[in-house]
Amino acid sequence: MSSADDVGQVDFVYPSSIEVLLESDVDGLLDAPEKPKKITSSDRLERAFLQIVEFRRAHGRVPDSQTREIAERKLGARLDGILANEEKIAALKHLDEFGLLDVPEAPSSIDDLLEGDDFDLLGDESGLLDVSGLPVRRQQFDTGDAARRKPADDFEQFDPLFKQKHAELREGTSKLLPYPGLGHIIPGAFFVLNGVMLFIAEVGDTEYKKSTVRENKRERLRCIFENGTESSMYRQSLAIRLSDEDGQIVTQAQMTEILTDDEVSGHIYVLRTLSDDPQIAGLKDLYKIGFSRGPVETRVANAAKQPTYLMAPVKIVVDYRAYNLKISALENLLHRVFAEVRLEITQIDRKGRNYDPSEWFVVPLTVIDQAIELIVSGGIVDYVYDPDSQTLRARS
Structure with a gap:
């Protein structure tokens, strides 16, 4: 019969180092778990777009952002947001297998727009879009001849003249009379056009412009306005404006009338x-x-x-x-x-x-x-x- 010391006794052998312990872990029990990969904004964008792609694959159409189906409406709104951002379109282009991100070209004419109306949404049975009976609008071209107002660089030398004329009008030594005609648009003359006084500082050399009927002559003016601007309109252009817009001439108080043929x-x-x-x-x-x-x-x-x-x-x-x-x-x-x-x-x-x-x-x-x-x-x-x-x- 054996002794009590021999009953149930097990001998344990301890490893001499941590390296030996790791080498003996054939089942990987001691392996450290891997850290999860950090999700970036690009990853989230791509995942969101892939959900739209899967919807297109499953249903054969793009999700509708106006539907009552909440899940589909969210996908449709997401697609609308992507299409409104060129950077997002560029970042997702490699995942777009159905051409969801392709932007259609704008129609170059009304006819192209109507031809592309597959659902006849722009059908015009009433004839509202028929403009053939309307008068042709004359197209305006800027030839560079049009005189535009610009600040007068030397206005300080003209400002006292306007102040003097206004003083004369208040004192009664000068007065306003209806515009008398083209012959009165000369250097030194004062007029009032749409409530603004102007001074004819210069009349340029006569230019001759041939038309199909006759040769017309015209002169450029230097018109100084009391608001500090100037214009180089033609003499005839100013005459037309003064005539059509009830312009007035500033003249001496003793002048009761200026006739058109007065020189x-x-x-x-x-x-x-x-x-x-x-x-x-x-x-x-x-x-x-x-x-x-x-x-x-x-x-x-x-x-x-x-x-x-x-x-x-x-x-x-x-x-x-x-x-x-x-x-x-x-x-x-x-x-x-x-x-x-x-x-x-x-x-x-x-x-x-x-x-x-x-x-x-x-x-x-x-x-x-x-x-x-x-x-x-x-x-x-x-x-x-x-x-x-x-x-x-x-x-x-």
């Missing part, structure tokens, strides 16, 4: 010198009376360099526009009336030459205004100027 003769102007020369600046009631066919502002732009303006800047005191008058005769007549009070002075021009200005007179402005009114009415021939009383008196 613009030019401007009668009165200037005051701004000279700081003691022998000139000390003279009271010294004025230059002259005539100009073009804008007075242009005429006196370089006054400081010209002996006729006493080699100094000037201020425009009065600017009357004259109609149906012979300028040369009026100039001689007005100078003869004030001959006794003409300024006797010699100026030296920029080249060192002597010059005797002949249009400066020492006479009160009120008398000059009276003389101009008599010129316009034609009554000046019956008056002479008396230097002692500084008045115009009737000839004896």
Whole structure:
């Protein structure tokens, strides 16, 4: 009989190292579980699209985003969202076996649209789409000749002119009359078009354009508007607009009417010198009376360099526009009336030459205004100027 120590005894052998233990794990019991792969946004997008592909394979059509079936509507809405995003379309193109992501070309005409209407959704039994009986609309082409408003770079030199005209309108020395005709669109003229005052700064050279009937002539204008813009419209174009849109001309208050056939003769102007020369600046009631066919502002732009303006800047005191008058005769007549009070002075021009200005007179402005009114009415021939009383008196 054996001893108790021999009954049920089992001997265990322990491995000498961890490597031996791992090598003995033939069933892989000690293997570490693999980490699950991280799902990216691209993976989710592809899985979502593959569900749409499977729906197409199973049903033979794309899912409808408007159906009442919730599952199908979700797939349809998902497809609509993908089609609205070019990046998603590009990322899923390799999975699109049914052409779900193909964008149809837009029809190039109404006829193409109607031909592609497989379900006759645009059928026109009533004839609403038939435009054959409508008048043909004239197609407009931009030839580059159209004048458009643009900011006037030198508006600061014109702004005082507008302020002066508005002041004259308030004071009653100027007034608005209906637009009288094309012949009055000349340099220096003021008009009101759609409530905005404009000034004719320049009239360009005459251009000739041949038509099938005749050769038409036209001139480009430089129109300055009181809002700081300018336009280079044609003279005839401005005339049409002033006529069609009830335009007005700004003229002297004594003008009661301007007829279409009245001819613009030019401007009668009165200037005051701004000279700081003691022998000139000390003279009271010294004025230059002259005539100009073009804008007075242009005429006196370089006054400081010209002996006729006493080699100094000037201020425009009065600017009357004259109609149906012979300028040369009026100039001689007005100078003869004030001959006794003409300024006797010699100026030296920029080249060192002597010059005797002949249009400066020492006479009160009120008398000059009276003389101009008599010129316009034609009554000046019956008056002479008396230097002692500084008045115009009737000839004896």
